[in-house]
Amino acid sequence: MAETSNRASSRPTRSAVVERVFDHNDDTRSLFLAPADGSKIRFIPGQFISIAIPLPDEVRTRPYTIASPAGRDGPFEICFNRVPGGRGAAWLFDRKQGDVIDFTGPYGTFTMESVPASETIFIAEATAIAPIRPMLHRTLASSGHPEMTLLYAAPSSDHLLYRAEFEAFAAGDRTFRFEPAVIPGPETYDRLLAEAQRRWVSADANRTRHFYICGVGKGVSALRDLLRGAGYERRAVHYEQW
Numbered sequence: 001m002a003e004t005s006n007r008a009s010s011r012p013t014r015s016a017v018v019e020r021v022f023d024h025n026d027d028t029r030s031l032f033l034a035p036a037d038g039s040k041i042r043f044i045p046g047q048f049i050s051i052a053i054p055l056p057d058e059v060r061t062r063p064y065t066i067a068s069p070a071g072r073d074g075p076f077e078i079c080f081n082r083v084p085g086g087r088g089a090a091w092l093f094d095r096k097q098g099d100v101i102d103f104t105g106p107y108g109t110f111t112m113e114s115v116p117a118s119e120t121i122f123i124a125e126a127t128a129i130a131p132i133r134p135m136l137h138r139t140l141a142s143s144g145h146p147e148m149t150l151l152y153a154a155p156s157s158d159h160l161l162y163r164a165e166f167e168a169f170a171a172g173d174r175t176f177r178f179e180p181a182v183i184p185g186p187e188t189y190d191r192l193l194a195e196a197q198r199r200w201v202s203a204d205a206n207r208t209r210h211f212y213i214c215g216v217g218k219g220v221s222a223l224r225d226l227l228r229g230a231g232y233e234r235r236a237v238h239y240e241q242w
């Protein structure tokens with residue numbers, strides 16, 4: 001987990017009740033979780049909770065990002081997909097309405113604490129839109145935010161989560177561009193790297209942009225390295241690799 005602080009053991013464990021289950025497609029689900037003590041979860045857009053997953057032979061801890069906008073009343077949302085051989089994800093898929101989940105947090109430094117001052121590019125694939133969704137809600141709600149682009153790739157249109165919401169944002173805000181792309185899984189990062197090279201490295205000498213990148217595997221660090229290597233400030237290229 002790159003550039004993400006996980007101090008799971010130093011925080012008290014909390015419990016949340018599964019209030020609602022929503023299937024985005026055949027392998028991606030959201031759980032809406034209500035803290036059992038009636039409190040509201042406070043978090044910075046981009047943060048995750050660490051869920052304790054009691055398997056028969058081990059208790060594993062896995063981070064899941066809060067996918068709902070910050071500052072809202074009511075349950076918060078986590079969104080996840082099945083992973084080949086992934087026993088933690090499989091356990092989450094077995095949770096039903098009324099079940100209780102133990103977690104600590106929120107944690108994480110892949111966050112948007114304030115609205116960036118210059119053009120911001122968000123790059124995500126499939127479920128890894130989770131941290132970026134609350135960031136977009138925050139920035140789009142602020143007046144005078146800079147130009148923003150969301151480049152969002154997934155292997156099928158079913159896996160472009162929250163698509164209608166992003167389309168509505170783009171329709172109502174000329175400074176936000178939503179660019180969904182259906183790309184077969186193995187080609188995803190080659191295509192994203194080529195796009196980033198063409199538009200934000202080769203096209204001009206502007207190096208004031210901010211980037212927020214989230215996805216699974218080494219393609220994320222390849223994007224980070226491309227942008228930082230091209231002269232973007234290290235702290236302006238935020239990334240989280242699952």
Ligand SMILES: Cc1cc2nc3c(=O)[nH]c(=O)nc-3n(C[C@H](O)[C@H](O)[C@H](O)COP(=O)(O)OP(=O)(O)OC[C@H]3O[C@@H](n4cnc5c(N)ncnc54)[C@H](O)[C@@H]3O)c2cc1C
Nearest residue numbers: 001048062063064065079080081083086087088089130242
């Ligand atoms: C900071 C952070 C936040 C995360 N937030 C989310 C989230 O909001 N939703 C979510 O679904 N997952 C998220 N993950 C991944 C999640 O924590 C688990 O790694 C994932 O569910 C697999 O756990 P497992 O125990 O089932 O499988 P494991 O046996 O631990 O398998 C891990 C393998 O699965 C890969 N992997 C991790 N996540 C995915 C994925 N989503 N799709 C395909 N392969 C994956 C890893 O790269 C690794 O190779 C996050 C990871 C990090 C580091």
